[in-house]
Amino acid sequence: MTEQITDQEPGISAAIIVRDNRVLMVRRRVKEGDLMWQFPAGAIEVGETAAQAAVRETLEETGLTVEAVKLLGERVHPKTQRLMSYTACTALAGQAHVADEEELAEVAWVAHGEIPEYVPYGLFGPVQDYLDGTLGQPERAQP
Template identity: 50%
Template sequence: MDTDGLIAGAVVASEGRVLLIRRAVPVGDLVWQFPAGKVDVGESVEGAAVREAWEEAGVVVEPVSMIGERVHPVTGWRVAYVACRWRSGHPRVASPREVAEAAWVPLRGVTERIPGGVFGPVQRYLDDALRR
């Protein structure tokens, strides 16, 4: 996978909730999102998703599987979504320069906060993960 310019998003679901961060500086209509950031040179997409969950929301996660990739309809960025399992930590603003809020959000609240709706494969993953 070509990771040049790629953004890794950590999709974390636990106990009927999804981890989201509220951006300190919105990008267009994008205010709330999954913890995400650029994949560094030599870093795997999964490693970047784990790092971003820690750097932005202060939670420890482990990668489970790749969900999918798309060009984000609001930002135009290439984003790869990684399903992650929550291990420890309570969501907090770990990077105040980038993040204004970090929170567990019920699934119905996710769709209300993300402009244009959640990427189809991510929505299917969340529907399945939160049913268990």
């Protein structure tokens, strides 16, 4: 009999944050398998929704205050076998930095065309679709 890891561990909630035509990514100090760069994310705590966890984890890890906008989708992550929720968020206040030095090594605002350099194995379809629609737009010229 095999048990799924997702039955034993809490789900993980990731925040997809776009600001100035870039998406926020973080590099963990300890790799999770092939994962080096990912979105701010962490375990969903008891009594917390995926959206609440995405907001809390973003603040704890990067110092950035965000607001959850909408759930983009959920899946069992093919690399970690953890149940993942992905929430689009809007930045409200602060500047992203390594706020949790035990967990993070680096943060980066990544342009649409740079995403494959950070995540060479591709993104979850609904997240990629959201970023294609959000980041795929040319920047508007300032008058």
